[in-house]
Amino acid sequence: MDEGAGLRERKKAATRLALHEAALRLAAEQGPDRVTVEAIADGANVSRRTFSNYFSSKEEALFYGDTRRLRRLLDLLRAQPPDESPWVALSRAALHLTAEMYDDGEVLAWLERRRRLRGHPGLLAHQAAAYAAFERELAGELAQRLTDPDRALRARIMAATFLATVRVATQHWIEHPDTPMVATLRAALAHATPAPEATS
Amino acid sequence: MDEGAGLRERKKAATRLALHEAALRLAAEQGPDRVTVEAIADGANVSRRTFSNYFSSKEEALFYGDTRRLRRLLDLLRAQPPDESPWVALSRAALHLTAEMYDDGEVLAWLERRRRLRGHPGLLAHQAAAYAAFERELAGELAQRLTDPDRALRARIMAATFLATVRVATQHWIEHPDTPMVATLRAALAHATPAPEATS
DNA sequence: GGGAATCTTGCCCGCCAGGCAAGTTTGCTC
DNA sequence: GAGCAAACTTGCCTGGCGGGCAAGATTCCC
Numbered sequence: 001m002d003e004g005a006g007l008r009e010r011k012k013a014a015t016r017l018a019l020h021e022a023a024l025r026l027a028a029e030q031g032p033d034r035v036t037v038e039a040i041a042d043g044a045n046v047s048r049r050t051f052s053n054y055f056s057s058k059e060e061a062l063f064y065g066d067t068r069r070l071r072r073l074l075d076l077l078r079a080q081p082p083d084e085s086p087w088v089a090l091s092r093a094a095l096h097l098t099a100e101m102y103d104d105g106e107v108l109a110w111l112e113r114r115r116r117l118r119g120h121p122g123l124l125a126h127q128a129a130a131y132a133a134f135e136r137e138l139a140g141e142l143a144q145r146l147t148d149p150d151r152a153l154r155a156r157i158m159a160a161t162f163l164a165t166v167r168v169a170t171q172h173w174i175e176h177p178d179t180p181m182v183a184t185l186r187a188a189l190a191h192a193t194p195a196p197e198a199t200s
Numbered sequence: 201m202d203e204g205a206g207l208r209e210r211k212k213a214a215t216r217l218a219l220h221e222a223a224l225r226l227a228a229e230q231g232p233d234r235v236t237v238e239a240i241a242d243g244a245n246v247s248r249r250t251f252s253n254y255f256s257s258k259e260e261a262l263f264y265g266d267t268r269r270l271r272r273l274l275d276l277l278r279a280q281p282p283d284e285s286p287w288v289a290l291s292r293a294a295l296h297l298t299a300e301m302y303d304d305g306e307v308l309a310w311l312e313r314r315r316r317l318r319g320h321p322g323l324l325a326h327q328a329a330a331y332a333a334f335e336r337e338l339a340g341e342l343a344q345r346l347t348d349p350d351r352a353l354r355a356r357i358m359a360a361t362f363l364a365t366v367r368v369a370t371q372h373w374i375e376h377p378d379t380p381m382v383a384t385l386r387a388a389l390a391h392a393t394p395a396p397e398a399t400s
Numbered sequence: 401g402g403g404a405a406t407c408t409t410g411c412c413c414g415c416c417a418g419g420c421a422a423g424t425t426t427g428c429t430c
Numbered sequence: 431g432a433g434c435a436a437a438c439t440t441g442c443c444t445g446g447c448g449g450g451c452a453a454g455a456t457t458c459c460c
Contacts, residue, residue, distance in 0.1 A: 008406070008457055036446070047409050052448060121333065128332030129325035135368075150387065153372050157391045160364035168335075168360045172353050187350065191357045195395040208426055208437070237416065247440050252417060 016054050016064065018044040023061040028113035032062070032120055059126035065110070066127065070134045070163075073097050077141055086145045090162050091189045098182050107181075114174050124171070131163045138163065158194070165192040216254050216264065218244035223261040228313035232262070232320055259326035265310070266327065270334045270363075273297050277341055286345040290362050291389045298382050307381075314374050324371070331363045338363065358394070365392040 005013075022043030026035045037058055041051040055061040076093035084092075101107050117123055135156065143155035169188035173181045205213075222243030226235045237258055241251040255261040276293035284292075301307050317323055335356065343355035369388035373381045 006458075011457090012407085037448095038446085048447095049409055049411090049449090050407085053407075056448070058447090125329035125332050128328045132325050132328030133321065153369075153384070153388060154391050156368045156372060157365055157388050160368045161361040161392050164360035164364040165357055168356045169353075172356060184353070188353060188357050190397070191354050191394060192361050193395045194391060195393045197390070206427070211426090212438085236414090248416095249418090249440055249442090250438085253439075256417070258416090 015044060015046060015050070019046065019051060019054055019061050020064040023058060024065070024113050027058075027062055028116040032058070032117060032123055059123070060130070062123070063127055063130040066130055067134075069097060069101075070131070070138075072100075073166075074134075074138060074141060077138075082145065084145075086142050086158060087162075087193060089145065090142075090158070094162075094166055094185060094189065095182060098185055102181075111174065111177060115177070118175055127167065131167050132160075135159045135163060161192055161194070165189060215244060215246060215250070219246065219251060219254055219261050220264040223258060224265070224313050227258075227262055228316040232258070232317060232323055259323070260330070262323070263327055263330040266330050267334075269297060269301070270331070272300075273366075274334075274337060274341060277338075282345065284345075286342050286358060287362075287393060289345065290342075290358070291393075294362075294366055294385060294389065295382060298385055302381070311374065311377060315377070318375055327367065331367050332360075335359045335363060361392055361394070365389060 019040060023035070023040045026039055026043055035058065037051050038048045040058065040061060041048045044051075051061070055064070073093055076096050077089055080089035080092055136159075139152075139155040139159040142158055143151050146154055148154050165188050166185070169185045170181075172188070173179065173184040176184070219240060223235070223240045226239055226243055235258065237251050238248045240258065240261060241248045244251075251261070255264070273293055276296050277289055280289035280292055336359075338359040339352075339355040342358050343351050346354055348354050365388050366385070369385045370381075372388070373379065373384040376384075
């Protein structure tokens with residue numbers, strides 16, 4: 001990926017990814033609390049101080065994967081036809097994304113490590129925070145697809161509920177991997193589909 | 201409130217509340233980053249160490265109000281007729297709660313302080329985390345009101361989307377207090393109302 | 401090749417979470 | 431009331447963290 005950019009950019013992306021991978025691996029091995037930032041930095045062959053240049057906390061490093069995926073989701077959303085209903089566009093983008101993840105092939109290792117982190121309530125909170133950081137951005141994109149009088153509120157609601165749905169679906173799938181992920185996601189999105197505006 | 205309990209319990213509740221108030225006041229006055237835990241403890245006439253006995257971080261103290269309100273919401277939900285549709289029960293409980301808040305009369309001071317904290321993205325993340333900590337509990341309650349084959353997933357989705365909606369509605373109202381809060385909440389809940397299960 | 405921009409690292413400071421133990425307050429029983 | 435146990439507060443202390451700063455290394459671009 002990112003083949004186009006210069007050496008500097010590629011190196012940065014590489015260390016950022018290395019830090020993320022190290023964080024995830026170590027957290028899965030030893031439990032998230034037993035891992036120090038220093039250990040993560042070592043695992044990526046980088047000084048502790050450099051870690052701080054990339055991430056502002058252990059947890060941010062841990063969920064950098066989610067962050068990247070959400071950014072990708074935004075791109076996929078932008079690629080949807082602009083006259084499509086916003087929720088449908090969101091759903092398509094999300095399903096497209098999970099398909100991509102399967103193509104990557106790395107899903108299995110990822111799933112395994114994520115399963116070991118299941119049930120640490122502190123981590124769930126940080127994950128929710130990571131998702132929440134995206135709400136404004138996503139809401140901005142959605143607002144352009146709405147014509148409502150109060151699009152601002154509607155866009156934020158839709159962004160928040162959609163992200164919550166994706167987050168829960170992923171979590172649920174991690175805990176019940178017997179069902180394929182797309183099926184879980186599809187069901188979750190169906191459950192959360194907003195009613196076509198009952199004009200109360 | 202809590203008149204029934206013994207002295208010990210009442211004192212604990214009082215210091216916990218005092219710490220929360222101090223945190224909110226100081227954060228609103230000086231900005232959340234410029235406030236140290238020590239200052240909050242001082243503001244509540246308590247040692248720094250005691251702060252840690254009540255809250256595990258500044259942010260937890262800051263959002264203790266939200267936490268309390270969410271607990272109250274759960275009680276109100278339990279008080280709804282058990283044959284009511286889950287989403288309607290949730291909505292009623294939420295509207296009931298905001299009505300209670302207005303009755304309290306302290307909403308104005310609260311609003312003022314919260315407005316000053318608007319736009320600190322780090323805080324929004326922590327708020328999302330506080331709400332996320334409630335998802336499991338709420339989902340548990342909702343699961344009892346569902347008969348679905350996959351109630352587990354449905355309950356979690358509904359809990360997550362509902363909490364996201366309440367959170368966004370509150371935030372939106374803080375930023376646009378010209379509209380009354382119940383109106384904002386009602387609109388938000390209407391936008392997020394799930395469709396009656398399109399059997400895809 | 402050479403200067404400018406950028407990145408890495410080590411050093412450092414103030415802050416923070418939480419274990420431990422001594423001292424204090426509350427609850428309970430007689 | 432007296433006295434004891436449970437629970438709470440506090441100070442002390444440790445390991446870890448976030449981020450400012452400046453010196454040195456690397457990359458970029460002319």
